Amino acid sequence: MKKSLSEIHEYWKQNSHPEKYNLKTERSSFLLSYVEKYIQPNERILEIGCNVGRNLHHLYQNDYKELTGIEISQEAVEQLHKVYPELAENTDIIHAPVESVLKHMERDHYDLVFTMAVLEHIHPDSEWIFNHIARITKSYLITLEAETDEHWRIFPRNYRDIFEGLGFKQVEQSTGESIKLPKYTLRIFKKN
Incomplete structure (x- = not known):
């Protein structure tokens, strides 16, 4: 059964499962191996849907300090502050739906924007955010998403x-x- 945009938002506000998300460190190492190929530590990075901050923390521990995360779940943001207090203190964590944030960000502000299993949950009514992702990305975009699965979310x-x-x-x-x-596709894009 198809759900509305507000139902999708409510689901992710309540079901981010930060306790599970934080355990998958091999995924953050996988991401880092690609980030290091394209981005220098002093460049700006945005993660859309950062959850408890596992990926951002891994980048932070590897000398990437110009980090921003967007997260819809209050529980995940609270856990980020508890689990990674240094990251929380030194990173811009924006607690809001991505739809309310991206349209206010500056053009070409981030050298890299990345997502990991987040864009797949963007409701069709919000596909306009892809234009804003393109607008705010200066150099590279990384997506790791399930591109063929279909589910109500x-x-x-x-x-x-x-x-x-x-x-x-x-x-x-x-x-x-x-x-x-195995059902996920990693794509690295460079802005023309």
């Missing part, structure tokens, strides 16, 4: 088609098989 999309249509060129593609996400 997962919306299948081909992110290559979307972001190449918005002025990016895909420079790398892989699967999430090595991190036990």
Whole structure:
């Protein structure tokens, strides 16, 4: 059964499962291996849907300090402050739905924007955010998303088609098989 945008938001506000999210450190290491190929530690990075901050913390521990995260779940943000207090103190964590944040961000502000299993949950009514992701990204975009699954809270999309249509060129593609996400596609895009 299809759900509305507000129902999807309410679900993620209540069901972010930060206790489970924080355990999957191999996923953060996988992400870091790609970030290091394209981005220097002094460049600005935004994670959309940072949950408890595991990925941001991993980047922070590896000398990436210009970090921002957006997270809809209050519980996840509270856990981030408890589990990673240094990260929380030194990182801009925005607690809000992505739809209310991206449209206010500056053009080409982030050298890298990345998502991990987040865009797949963006309701079709909010697909306009892809334009804003393209607008605020200065150099690189990384997506690791389930592109073919379909569920009441997962919306299948081909992110290559979307972001190449918005002025990016895909420079790398892989699967999430090595991190036990075989149905996920990793895409690295460079802004033209």
